[in-house]
Amino acid sequence: MKQKNIPDIIKRLPLYNIKRIDTSLEGDWSPNVKAVWSKEKGFVGFPNVINSHSTFKPSLELYFDNCWFGIHCFKKINNQYVFDEEYALHIIQYINSKLKE
Numbered sequence: 001m002k003q004k005n006i007p008d009i010i011k012r013l014p015l016y017n018i019k020r021i022d023t024s025l026e027g028d029w030s031p032n033v034k035a036v037w038s039k040e041k042g043f044v045g046f047p048n049v050i051n052s053h054s055t056f057k058p059s060l061e062l063y064f065d066n067c068w069f070g071i072h073c074f075k076k077i078n079n080q081y082v083f084d085e086e087y088a089l090h091i092i093q094y095i096n097s098k099l100k101e
Contacts (some may be wrong), residue, residue: 004087006094007071010062015098019063023049023088025056026070036060037092039099051083058083060091 021037023046024030032050037043050058058074058081073088074081 004090006091010091013069015095017064018095021092022061022063023058025050025053026059027056043092046085049083052080054080057081060088
């Protein structure tokens with residue numbers, strides 16, 4: 001499978017200032033939110049992440065000091081929005097590599 005590209009906006013964000021990355025469903029965020037990465041712990045995996053939904057789109061949110069940035073992170077399969085773990089991990093690995101520069 002061809003890997004999706006990192007969104008250009010992420011390449012322009014001040015990643016040195018990132019605090020954490022959460023995942024949930026856009027439109028039903030609060031009841032389902034899970035932290036998947038932080039500066040303190042690094043990547044903690046995708047435990048208990050809602051894998052699919054027929055209405056709400058799985059997304060990542062990158063949290064900074066004074067703002068956040070959301071990224072849809074799903075594939076559409078059989079009329080379901082399915083969390084794309086491979087793409088989410090690709091984004092997290094990109095951020096980790098930039099923080100080490």
